[in-house]
Amino acid sequence: xxxxxxxxxxxxxxGAGGAGLRAAIEAREAGMRTAVxxxxxxxxAHTVMAEGGIAASMGNANEHDNWQVHFRDTMRGGKFLxxxxxxxxxxxxxxxxxxxxxxxxALFDRTPDGRISQRNFGGHEYPRLAHVGDRTGLELIRTLQxxxxxxxxxxxxxxxxxxxxxxxxxxxxxxxxLKDGDRVSGAFCYERESGRFFVLEAPAVVLxxxxxxxxxxxxxxxxxxxxxxxxLALLAGASLINMEFVQFHPTGMVWPPSVKGILVTExxxxxxxxxxxxxxxxxxxxxxxxxFKEKYAETEDEGDRWYEDPDHNRRPxxxxxxxxxxxxxxxxxxxxxxSPHGGVYxxxxxxxxxxxxxxxxxxxxxxxxELADVDITAEPMEVGPTCHYVMGGVDVDPDSAAAxxxxxxxxxxxxxxxxxxxxxxxxxxLSDLLVFGRRAGLHAARYxxxxxxxxxxxxxxxxxxxxxxxxxxxxxxxxxxxxxAVRDRAPAENPYTLHQELQQAMNxxxxxxxxxxxxxxxxxxxxxxxxxxxxxxxxxxxxxxxGWHLALDLRNMLLVSECVARAALEREESxxxxxxxxxxxxxxxxxxxxxxxxxxxxxxxxxxxxxxLGQIRLSRRETPPIRRDLLELFEKDELAKYLTDExxxx
Amino acid sequence: xxxxxxxxxxxxxxxxxGAYQAHFRVWRGEAGAGGLKDFTVEVHEGExxxxxxxxxxxxxxxDLAVRWNCKAGKCGSCxxxxxxxxxxxxxTRMSVFDRAETITVTPMRTFxxxxxxxxDVSFNYAKAREIPAFVPPPELAPGEYRMQQExxxxxxxxxxxxxxxxxxxxxxxxxxxxxxxxxxxxxRFLMRIAELDMHPLDAAPEAGIDRxxxxxxxxxxxxxNITKCCTEVCPxxxxxxxxxxIPLKERAADRKYDPLVWLGNKxxxxxx
Numbered sequence: 001x002x003x004x005x006x007x008x009x010x011x012x013x014x015g016a017g018g019a020g021l022r023a024a025i026e027a028r029e030a031g032m033r034t035a036v037x038x039x040x041x042x043x044x045a046h047t048v049m050a051e052g053g054i055a056a057s058m059g060n061a062n063e064h065d066n067w068q069v070h071f072r073d074t075m076r077g078g079k080f081l082x083x084x085x086x087x088x089x090x091x092x093x094x095x096x097x098x099x100x101x102x103x104x105x106a107l108f109d110r111t112p113d114g115r116i117s118q119r120n121f122g123g124h125e126y127p128r129l130a131h132v133g134d135r136t137g138l139e140l141i142r143t144l145q146x147x148x149x150x151x152x153x154x155x156x157x158x159x160x161x162x163x164x165x166x167x168x169x170x171x172x173x174x175x176x177x178l179k180d181g182d183r184v185s186g187a188f189c190y191e192r193e194s195g196r197f198f199v200l201e202a203p204a205v206v207l208x209x210x211x212x213x214x215x216x217x218x219x220x221x222x223x224x225x226x227x228x229x230x231x232l233a234l235l236a237g238a239s240l241i242n243m244e245f246v247q248f249h250p251t252g253m254v255w256p257p258s259v260k261g262i263l264v265t266e267x268x269x270x271x272x273x274x275x276x277x278x279x280x281x282x283x284x285x286x287x288x289x290x291x292f293k294e295k296y297a298e299t300e301d302e303g304d305r306w307y308e309d310p311d312h313n314r315r316p317x318x319x320x321x322x323x324x325x326x327x328x329x330x331x332x333x334x335x336x337x338x339s340p341h342g343g344v345y346x347x348x349x350x351x352x353x354x355x356x357x358x359x360x361x362x363x364x365x366x367x368x369x370e371l372a373d374v375d376i377t378a379e380p381m382e383v384g385p386t387c388h389y390v391m392g393g394v395d396v397d398p399d400s401a402a403a404x405x406x407x408x409x410x411x412x413x414x415x416x417x418x419x420x421x422x423x424x425x426x427x428x429x430l431s432d433l434l435v436f437g438r439r440a441g442l443h444a445a446r447y448x449x450x451x452x453x454x455x456x457x458x459x460x461x462x463x464x465x466x467x468x469x470x471x472x473x474x475x476x477x478x479x480x481x482x483x484x485a486v487r488d489r490a491p492a493e494n495p496y497t498l499h500q501e502l503q504q505a506m507n508x509x510x511x512x513x514x515x516x517x518x519x520x521x522x523x524x525x526x527x528x529x530x531x532x533x534x535x536x537x538x539x540x541x542x543x544x545x546x547g548w549h550l551a552l553d554l555r556n557m558l559l560v561s562e563c564v565a566r567a568a569l570e571r572e573e574s575x576x577x578x579x580x581x582x583x584x585x586x587x588x589x590x591x592x593x594x595x596x597x598x599x600x601x602x603x604x605x606x607x608x609x610x611x612x613l614g615q616i617r618l619s620r621r622e623t624p625p626i627r628r629d630l631l632e633l634f635e636k637d638e639l640a641k642y643l644t645d646e647x648x649x650x
Numbered sequence: 651x652x653x654x655x656x657x658x659x660x661x662x663x664x665x666x667x668g669a670y671q672a673h674f675r676v677w678r679g680e681a682g683a684g685g686l687k688d689f690t691v692e693v694h695e696g697e698x699x700x701x702x703x704x705x706x707x708x709x710x711x712x713d714l715a716v717r718w719n720c721k722a723g724k725c726g727s728c729x730x731x732x733x734x735x736x737x738x739x740x741x742t743r744m745s746v747f748d749r750a751e752t753i754t755v756t757p758m759r760t761f762x763x764x765x766x767x768x769x770d771v772s773f774n775y776a777k778a779r780e781i782p783a784f785v786p787p788p789e790l791a792p793g794e795y796r797m798q799q800e801x802x803x804x805x806x807x808x809x810x811x812x813x814x815x816x817x818x819x820x821x822x823x824x825x826x827x828x829x830x831x832x833x834x835x836x837x838r839f840l841m842r843i844a845e846l847d848m849h850p851l852d853a854a855p856e857a858g859i860d861r862x863x864x865x866x867x868x869x870x871x872x873x874x875n876i877t878k879c880c881t882e883v884c885p886x887x888x889x890x891x892x893x894x895x896i897p898l899k900e901r902a903a904d905r906k907y908d909p910l911v912w913l914g915n916k917x918x919x920x921x922x
Binding site: 139 | 852
């Protein structure tokens, strides 16, 4: 233990995507010495892949837009399971967060009168997404990155060191959040380049690690998305909510095989692209659910007119929320009306001139040309659902982003739960990152500043964390002497193989359409994989060893996968990103129920070794009633589709 | 139709089973020591070089170090040299090579190797810090910014940069000239200066920052002799030389005479 380097900081931010960087900026501007730690190089986080835009009701494209309309759309998109307070804060604060980016150098596309241009997107009543072509995420990450650099330049002028008050530990991974009693005391980390361990001691830790998509085979997510923050929170004693809700984006590439899952932005549909089946039919008109019937066009003509005259026509059903479109595509393919490679057709080539396509959708044009030999200005794309986002995450206080039950732990962005309910609207992710990233940074800073007596990093916990991290190097020799020793002496497992089996199991058994029997089977396979993952072994040494990194990430993926499977098994209805073949209807009785996941055995890890026992304990919790003035933003008839009679009569 | 094309379009006799064995040579080693190692590895239809590197990891070399993230050409992590040419591994399709060809993958040459295909790119982060940030116009509150699309378009082109650092890797000013690194920011960061200089609302002049002069005096713009190697390797097809570096030289030349500006104008006119 003595050899593990320790550094003291005020706030540690885990993750350097949109939420993490925004949190770090806020904490540093509040005067706290802030460390950011991220698995990739600075500026490479998954946020760069966001394409369509940032949802914020600035009203630049349609003056009728305001935060109330945005709030309404968000609640509808999430099928009213959203934490209303998060949805409210998000809708109110998003415009300020976007405008602030301009003062840091962001260059959004413009309206003719010079303001920030806003585009249409699924589920948003008005054109609302601030964007830069179809590379908005890159603009967001670069702007935040450059703002961090500018703060470091200030510190260099003042203290003579760029890193004096804000440091980025790039290509480093946190494997444990450390605690002093109930309180957070820091993070145990390793550096990828050297394999060296170190401890960042801090009273406040902000988790901003993104999602869990790498547990699924077909996914739009990058390698970093292994559910690290979700797992770190669980292991630190926090809870996860809504883990059954996983968003399958309706349009991922389906061919060639090696690019299957790569995202095709929703902007394609927002700007006029249509979905067709192998009969050439615009099938989405057949899939408008009752709750959205009044809001969507019934004929192609009406839908087409909407692009020019949205005040007198209803929007085309291609712009339904993502869960609806993904299910529809799935059903068409199942019914034998799919494209040659098992998707459906997404076409812009017959909808707008080539010049407009290459200007508005440059990355898509480039992506299809380079990776699939498809010229989207001349022919349709083939697309199908891909695992894209997890709505579930750390159970947080809506205002402060503080993890419930673990003082000093905060979470923002995809790793936090509640904001998006059962389904996230496109464009609401980037705004979520900024709104709650800022709040997490602010409250983490306040919490750290209010400390009297810093919590101490426990040497025993550091030793345990180190032993856990080194385990893959001794997998074959079985140095353990505990009850698991015999099992652990079986031959080492290849972490890459284990990962592929996990992805296959989650894809096949807990994917876009779920059945009770399959989820039982999934839990069985996960338990088996968990035992085998304890023997995941690696060759070579600790310097930049990707096999070792994956072996460590497996713990996290298995934990979050079990959360998804258990919660999905428990929720016997279909809602948003959770579709049960055996319970196909939405049930108002489930509307105000959150499923809460906790670690079953927070003290030890004996359960991790036993296939019969799960690691996760599930409980039900009622959501807080929606504030009256927010409920009054909706028509009574609409509320009756979601809320129980009892809730309505309150 | 060539065999590769046939496989690519799924119309070849083998179709999906158009898998074949490819010969790869991958640089393996650490710091100064290492060399090319031969592998025979399976290739499937539609795959890119990064897929093959991943297959090597999963089946033959679990500790083969490689940087990657998005696998969609958006993050700029998987830069390497493929048959000597700087490229993103995720955007280099196997179908561009002959099946019998040996494909050699080496780390970017301009940066020190950490391990295998992973290089120490900290040079770039150091350079990024040396360029003064955007200076917001003090008279405008957030939300009051008004800019025309045609005015932001120029800087937006440069903001497409995914920081893959391939332009930095290929630039001959530093590629085999370690001694120039201290004085030269490289195409990526000279372009960053151009981007800020062309930002319609950057208030640097009011803050006493002269971006044009500093490009020349502090960031080594004068080293650039517009051979356009950077533009050629840019996966985002940004016209780094024509749209960023030459205009920056012209602007700087308002203050100083640079013979290359004169030459650059000639060349540009000819290619237009």
